[in-house]
Amino acid sequence: MSVEQQFLDYVKSINHYIQTLQLLYWDARTKLPKKGQEERSNVIGTVSQQIHHLTTSDELKHLLEGVQKDETVSDVTKRSAILVQKKYDEFTKIPAEEYKEYIMLSSRSELAWEQAKESNDFESFKPYLEKIVAYKKKTIEYLGYEGHPYNCLLDDFEPGMTVEKLDVIFEQLKEVLIPLIQDVVQADRQPDANVLFHHFPKAEQEKLSHAFLETIGYDFEAGRLDETVHPFATGINRNDVRVTTKYNETDFRVALLGTIHEGGHALYEQNIGEHLIGTPASAASSFGIHESQSLFMEKFVGQNEGFWKTNYPVLKKYAGGSFDDVSFDDFYFALNEAKPSFIRIEADELTYCLHVILRYELEKALFSNEIQVEELPTKWNEKMEEYFGIVPNTDSEGVLQDVHWPSGMFGYFPSYALGYIYAAQLKQQLVHDIPDFEERIQNGDIKAITAWMTMNVHEHGAMKEPREIIYDATGEDVNAEPLLSYLKDKYTKLYHL
């Protein structure tokens, strides 16, 4: 058997364990009985260790050397070797003992955070966060970096992205968004969000969620929709991509917009090239590109005016009459309400990026030693005041709100804002290529749109770096301008600014 084939077989078996892990997690979050949770953690531990073991073995090292010096191997093999080498380096540069201790630390840290958030007690969580940050600082030294040390963390989520690039982009966003939000706050015309909070039976929301997923092109023969507490989508492989949602009978947005968002993630995974299956290239290019797909669907389809012109009557029917006294204009304005708020995951599209930038700036300052963990609550509140003009009453709705820091996911947040930026860039190009975009959305004829996205994004999986995806699709590097003009246009019109 050729070295290339041996390598591909080897990475396929790693991929099989990753698929297994995805199923173990999906099941834990949707189906697992309560008493089974503790033992499930042990099983997940064993499978994770096996992935770590296979990714750091001498056998893999030799196979990597073999395929890297063989110039006849396929492009998929070449790219797979690059992706696996990165994981190999990451896992082998960090001493196994320290990594294992960190895994246990982060699981204790998450528990401590849950309690701290519940009792609004940052002090009790502080020692955990200090240890997590200290570990992360050590790994930055192990792994190495160019420029700012935070670049090392960014690279895990958004390969190729740097502080140097982000600072420029985020300053541009702040310059436009901070005053625009103040204009919206002070506008005379304001929506009445209460028109949205009418009773909508769960069973009917479920049916409509199903129908919306079909509208955007989600394939139910290669997926399913289940209920959970914190919705997510998981791509076990391109033929088994599962969406989850939750239902709130007095706020349909949670399920309906949530399902469209997760459906966007799922479309990406379902359309990754079939020839990549079983290789490390059969994955998203980055977290930011993944988020661009969910946000494209949620914002540019699921909050599109034409989409609701067609679907508001449908929603009214499913809701069984409880929206009959709400006009389309009131409904659509309320659905697009923008205002400063404390909680990132509940934020609207106008304010969302500032929540992300706030976190980015604090993370960057932590890892360049400009601030210490203990200063986070104060710094958080100062930035809330500066960007939104509001200050949270408690740390629970401030610095303690997200799970990312307790879990050690520093470097993740920027991907959310990059997802918005990429989505707007892709949409601008898409409208150029498919000029009747708005008409198609209104008619529920999304096929050509999804096909464009598949050709330009989905099918490449991780064969391209994020910046290649965006450049090849739009002819430009990452660029905040399309997002900013979309937001300016939309909110100027909506609020009669």
Place this chain on the structure above:
Amino acid sequence: MSVEQQFLDYVKSINHYIQTLQLLYWDARTKLPKKGQEERSNVIGTVSQQIHHLTTSDELKHLLEGVQKDETVSDVTKRSAILVQKKYDEFTKIPAEEYKEYIMLSSRSELAWEQAKESNDFESFKPYLEKIVAYKKKTIEYLGYEGHPYNCLLDDFEPGMTVEKLDVIFEQLKEVLIPLIQDVVQADRQPDANVLFHHFPKAEQEKLSHAFLETIGYDFEAGRLDETVHPFATGINRNDVRVTTKYNETDFRVALLGTIHEGGHALYEQNIGEHLIGTPASAASSFGIHESQSLFMEKFVGQNEGFWKTNYPVLKKYAGGSFDDVSFDDFYFALNEAKPSFIRIEADELTYCLHVILRYELEKALFSNEIQVEELPTKWNEKMEEYFGIVPNTDSEGVLQDVHWPSGMFGYFPSYALGYIYAAQLKQQLVHDIPDFEERIQNGDIKAITAWMTMNVHEHGAMKEPREIIYDATGEDVNAEPLLSYLKDKYTKLYHL
């Protein structure tokens, strides 16, 4: 770390992969989207190979030697070593290449069987079955045996059981059952099964199945109930034991009696001693003992007259009035109808064992070279005539009906009849220890009954061999008498013989 601890850690990791495999199978049979099936087989293959690899390693061999010569190890460790040694021997005595070929053969064989069954074409399936039987004969030589070669196959499902013992027991069953069935056939009083086939909405059957599971003591915090095509129960671990069922809106027995049957399996798994978790002793003692638990619940609880005196009115309510014109006596008689039939899995409790004995006799004759694969259809039909007085019109409802032979599970069938025999032995002792058994069943007060079964069967897991379980619980070896007197009594009364 002590050798004992190393050994326990090692077997725990094997156990984690087994749990993973159980989840992969459960998901494949209940939730997996259609297009995901092919890739799932590959993932299952990788995890199965890992279990095989861990069970045949030199590391395990050394650990086994270590704990076997250390007399200070715990009873659980001692027993675990015996159970693992058995698997180690089995896997290492059969050349890995031959085993791998066989795995592929049996999967092709199952596909060929499906087609053959559909088109009633034994000839097309014969070559596969011949290869399967040839492989099994070879493994018998590799593994060795005492007495009859079939004993080697039996030992896989019912450790310690032999042809010599089974022949005696099964002759005893035939002697009583064949004439008893003929008496029932010729009785004047006959039930009208049509009274059962009234419409019963699926959603209501689901609720009642749920309620019945709770009645028999199934813990929904350590389990769940889902829909599938071929119902089963699976114990991922004692805290995660899942029941599946299917619903037929014109035959409620499929779901309700099926759920109680699978619930009996599940109760066993949920009550295996907590201290055994993660060891190979955290499993059933044998297939026969497992079946004794499902049959005990299905037959001695779920078809008990007192149970239905209480639950028939409940069923009537759930069915929404469609049983209102059916009297209790007609209902109960129909529910316990006995008559010769072709299909084992649809057979009633009176005729069931003869279906099993027929298969046992054919398997035994195959492996002692008294008959050849090509003679199976003829021999099958001869025995049907002899035992039931009926002959199937097609091989599809004869020799081709079961998946066991296509999958190579020779030696499995006797466990089904042993399950009946054990169940009746256990019931006889239980009634002796809890004399108000019938009253408790009627009152839905099953706690003490389940507790007795847990103390005598469930909690021991695989710490005891099946014959020890039965002997320790009843003071007797396997004995068909309690089953025979139960059947004689019940059917004499029901049919006024």
